[in-house]
Amino acid sequence: MNLRGKTAIVTGGAVRLGRAICEALAARQCNVVVHCRHSLSEAKELTTGLVAHGVRAFVVRGDIATESGCKSVMKLAVKLAGKPDILINNASVFNCGRLSDVTEEDILEQLRINFVTPAILMREFLRHTSRGKIINMLDRRVAGNEAGCMAYLMSKKALAELTRSSAIELAPGIAVNGVAPGPVLPAVGQHLDKDKRKAGYVPLGRKPTPADVAEAVIFLLEADAITGQVLFVDGGQHLLAGGERA
Numbered sequence: 001m002n003l004r005g006k007t008a009i010v011t012g013g014a015v016r017l018g019r020a021i022c023e024a025l026a027a028r029q030c031n032v033v034v035h036c037r038h039s040l041s042e043a044k045e046l047t048t049g050l051v052a053h054g055v056r057a058f059v060v061r062g063d064i065a066t067e068s069g070c071k072s073v074m075k076l077a078v079k080l081a082g083k084p085d086i087l088i089n090n091a092s093v094f095n096c097g098r099l100s101d102v103t104e105e106d107i108l109e110q111l112r113i114n115f116v117t118p119a120i121l122m123r124e125f126l127r128h129t130s131r132g133k134i135i136n137m138l139d140r141r142v143a144g145n146e147a148g149c150m151a152y153l154m155s156k157k158a159l160a161e162l163t164r165s166s167a168i169e170l171a172p173g174i175a176v177n178g179v180a181p182g183p184v185l186p187a188v189g190q191h192l193d194k195d196k197r198k199a200g201y202v203p204l205g206r207k208p209t210p211a212d213v214a215e216a217v218i219f220l221l222e223a224d225a226i227t228g229q230v231l232f233v234d235g236g237q238h239l240l241a242g243g244e245r246a
Contacts, residue, residue, distance in 0.1 A: 004029040012091030014043035020210035074124040089118035114155035138180040143238035167228030175227040182234020203236030
């Protein structure tokens with residue numbers, strides 16, 4: 001896909017990895033709809049910068065934790081920007097907790113945001129286009145099993161399976177792929193130094209950056225012979241059990 005003049009919807013696009021993805025899209029002359037829930041000021045500031053690339057950029061604010069919210073966000077995005085060509089399911093929730101401590105609320109919240117919401121948004125995306133690209137943002141943990149983040153891990157594994165199965169169902173018009181980052185940024189509320197200690201062994205010797213992840217997204221969008229793939233951007237961590245030194 002030539003991204004020039006295309007339109008992408010990026011959930012959770014105002015900050016962190018979503019912001020890097022939006023900036024990379026705009027740099028390739030792709031119009032961007034930046035979805036946010038709480039980060040309205042950051043979203044407005046970002047779109048101002050994106051317009052400087054000569055593209056159209058819009059902010060859509062909404063809660064995508066419900067089906068009605070997903071419908072409203074997609075409807076408004078289409079009203080503002082026109083037919084979408086790309087959907088980036090980036091918004092997610094990350095709460096660690098062992099099985100012995102996990103609550104029903106933890107499980108349902110992460111399953112809802114990390115799996116059900118992307119599925120509903122994909123369905124709504126299909127109502128507006130028959131040809132395009134979908135990228136689901138995953139996590140390098142989907143390659144194996146890891147203690148301590150059961151609800152989160154299961155929700156992302158479910159999304160990885162959705163990515164593969166929908167790639168078959170939606171071909172040939174829609175390509176569906178996943179990007180699985182490693183230790184790119186500290187979790188929200190986590191101190192950077194503490195996060196470095198917990199990041200684990202990285203075979204390539206350096207943690208990936210938000211720009212690395214964004215470039216992986218761009219690669220998959222521009223590659224027209226790839227679907228149903230998960231591209232790991234983690235310095236090789238997914239090759240190791242639990243991301244630790246073998």
